[in-house]
Amino acid sequence: MIKTLELNTDNIQSFVTEQDLEGLQSEINRLHQDLESGQGKGAEFLGWLHLPSQTSQSHLKDIEKSAKWIRENCETFVSIGIGGSYLGAQAAIDFGSHTFLNQLPPTARGGPEILFAGQNISSDYLHDLLDILGDKQVCLNVISKSGTTTEPAIAFRLLKQIMEKKYSPEEMRKRIFVTTDPDKGALRQLAEEEGYRRFEIPANVGGRYSVLTPVGLLPVAAGGLDIREMVAGAVACEQHTSRHAALDQNPAYRYAAVRNLLLRKGKTLELMAAFHPALQTVVEWWRQLAGESEGKDGKGIFPATAEFTADLHSLGQWVQEGNRIIFETFLRMASSNHPIEIPKSPEDRDGLNYLAGRSLDEVNEKAWQGTAQAHLEGGVPNMTLTVKDRSAHTLGYLFYFFQRAIAMSGYLMGVNPFDQPGVEFYKRNMFQLLNKPGYGKEK
Ligand code: PA5
Numbered sequence: 258m259i260k261t262l263e264l265n266t267d268n269i270q271s272f273v274t275e276q277d278l279e280g281l282q283s284e285i286n287r288l289h290q291d292l293e294s295g296q297g298k299g300a301e302f303l304g305w306l307h308l309p310s311q312t313s314q315s316h317l318k319d320i321e322k323s324a325k326w327i328r329e330n331c332e333t334f335v336s337i338g339i340g341g342s343y344l345g346a347q348a349a350i351d352f353g354s355h356t357f358l359n360q361l362p363p364t365a366r367g368g369p370e371i372l373f374a375g376q377n378i379s380s381d382y383l384h385d386l387l388d389i390l391g392d393k394q395v396c397l398n399v400i401s402k403s404g405t406t407t408e409p410a411i412a413f414r415l416l417k418q419i420m421e422k423k424y425s426p427e428e429m430r431k432r433i434f435v436t437t438d439p440d441k442g443a444l445r446q447l448a449e450e451e452g453y454r455r456f457e458i459p460a461n462v463g464g465r466y467s468v469l470t471p472v473g474l475l476p477v478a479a480g481g482l483d484i485r486e487m488v489a490g491a492v493a494c495e496q497h498t499s500r501h502a503a504l505d506q507n508p509a510y511r512y513a514a515v516r517n518l519l520l521r522k523g524k525t526l527e528l529m530a531a532f533h534p535a536l537q538t539v540v541e542w543w544r545q546l547a548g549e550s551e552g553k554d555g556k557g558i559f560p561a562t563a564e565f566t567a568d569l570h571s572l573g574q575w576v577q578e579g580n581r582i583i584f585e586t587f588l589r590m591a592s593s594n595h596p597i598e599i600p601k602s603p604e605d606r607d608g609l610n611y612l613a614g615r616s617l618d619e620v621n622e623k624a625w626q627g628t629a630q631a632h633l634e635g636g637v638p639n640m641t642l643t644v645k646d647r648s649a650h651t652l653g654y655l656f657y658f659f660q661r662a663i664a665m666s667g668y669l670m671g672v673n674p675f676d677q678p679g680v681e682f683y684k685r686n687m688f689q690l691l692n693k694p695g696y697g698k699e700k
Contacts, residue, residue: 259591261493261654264508265641266515268629269584272638273518278504281514281669288668289502289510297668299675304461305660307499308469309491309653317485320471323434323454324478328368331396331432335386335416336476337375338400339408340545341464342436345656346400346476347373348542349468352535352652353482368481369396374416375409383415390419398434398479400472402458404442407684413444430454436471463675465546468656483649490653498661509662512586512640517669519638520558524584528576530563532589532625535647537564540588543659550667550674557670566624573628577635585632585639589625592646593618 266273291297292306327334336346350371355361359370374386397420399413420429435448439457448455456471467473469491478484494509501507504514516527527547529540540562551557563572565587576583599620601613612620629639644651667674688696 259643259645261490261645261651262508262658263643264512265643266511268633269515269519269638269640271633272522272524272584273515277518278511278514281518282504284669285504285510285514285665286502288665291668292664293499298673302461302463302466302675304459305463305466305469306664307495308459308462309488309495309657312469312488317474317488320456320474320478320484323456323475324484326431327396327434327479328481330394331369331479332363332393333372333390334369334396334398334476334479335372335374335390336398336400337373337409337412337416338436338472339376339406340549341467342400342402342406342409342472343373343376344465344538344542344545345468345473346480348538349473349477349482349487349649349652349656350480351538353477353647353649354480356534358480366481369479371476371480375399375406375412378408378411383412387415387419395420395423396432396434396479398436398475399444400436400476401442401444402438402464402467402472404437404444404446407687410443426451434475436475463677465549466660466675468542469653486649487653487656490648490650490655491657492653493650494654494657494661498658509658510665512642512658513662513666513669515640516558516584516666519584520670524558524582524638526559526561526583528561528563528572528583528585530565530568530585530587532565532587532621533593534564536588536590536644537562539652539655540564542656543663546659546663547666549677549680550663551670551672553672553676553679556672558666565628566621569624569628576632576637581636583637585629585637587625587629587639587641589621589641589643590645590647591643594647 288297295303336343358366372386374383397416399409401409420432424432430452433453434456435444435453436456436458437444437448439460456475458467458470458472462470469488474484477487498507498509502510504511529543531537531540544560544562547558547560576585596616596618598614598616599609599612601610629641632639644655664674685696
């Protein structure tokens with residue numbers, strides 16, 4: 258029987274041996290203790306570690322109640338946020354929903370179309386977003402832990418003005434949902450003053466580890482996914498990975514250990530390639546998690562992403578024969594929701610009859626196997642993570658798996674995986690250039 262998640266490391270053996278891995282076990286054991294006992298770096302941001310098992314039924318009920326209202330009363334739901342305040346929700350919705358969710362007729366969708374804003378500073382993006390809101394019934398969920406991030410703040414200001422034209426203050430209070438820090442930030446204050454429905458991000462959970470807080474749960478539930486199942490999946494992974502530190506039992510730590518050993522051998526770039534479009538934004542969520550958690554103090558593996566087989570026709574050449582600083586992790590799905598068979602053609606003019614009667618899943622599987630073998634022969638070690646299905650349970654498991662793995666990976670590199678001081682540099686310069694009060698030339 259296929260497990261919820263399986264890690265296959267066969268294709269790293271000529272680069273990293275079982276003996277190398279065994280050599281790392283005692284360090285992993287020590288770092289596991291640091292994580293579990295809150296003795297490691299950034300321990301004040303370990304709220305995510307046992308969050309799934311501590312999530313109460315009443316908390317979920319509360320989120321589901323708002324999501325139900327949104328699904329019944331909104332044609333368009335705009336989630337406003339950047340970085341950890343939107344990538345997880347987008348990943349979950351893409352993973353669990355119809356591929357063309359927003360194009361489905363509303364009756365088939367059974368809820369609102371889901372749009373994202375606040376993740377860029379583009380006039381045209383916002384213009385076009387406002388354009389399509391038109392006469393639709395709109396709900397907003399503005400998400401910002403700090404409550405001060407410029408990109409979502411600009412988007413919210415513009416979208417709020419649209420709401421003011423459409424709705425009475427009383428109706429706006431029903432339609433605007435704010436997810437922010439429990440105690441501080443401009444957004445928290447604004448929500449309180451305006452009387453918007455507020456959801457809290459625990460102070461000890463950082464943005465990129467927050468997908469299982471209301472940051473992810475509210476938009477995901479508004480999108481119609483089963484958040485109870487998602488949290489249950491995360492609980493299963495939390496329990497397994499907190500109980501077992503051994504590298505032959507804990508796939509999250511094994512993945513972290515392999516990455517670390519490959520890095521020591523000069524493999525400084527990891528290409529995470531999804532073999533299913535529903536996994537594409539999951540790997541983008543992973544890219545932020547890995548990049549912001551590890552890339553500091555002159556350290557880190559550069560996290561790159563690709564969608565295969567599409568990108569085999571764009572990046573494939575580079576991977577096969579380019580600079581050998583790269584390793585790959587393939588993320589694949591064991592089964593599709595709707596398997597399709599390739600039909601037989603009487604004329605066989607396209608020469609595809611050798612595939613007739615076989616499923617697209619089988620062809621995709623062979624593409625993965627062929628790619629993994631070719632890239633290994635080209636000098637690119639690779640691992641494969643296979644998830645069982647597209648269920649919310651599996652997704653929750655996968656989210657937690659990566660959080661645990663990247664936390665361990667950061668600890669193995671000796672960095673604090675829970676801060677992101679480098680992100681402030683562009684902001685400081687931008688504020689200075691924009692003459693933001695307090696950021697004048699004298700600063
Ligand atoms: O992981 C992080 O902490 C960041 O990526 C944040 O999520 C991102 O910068 C957005 O921050 P905020 O939620 O405070 O607006």
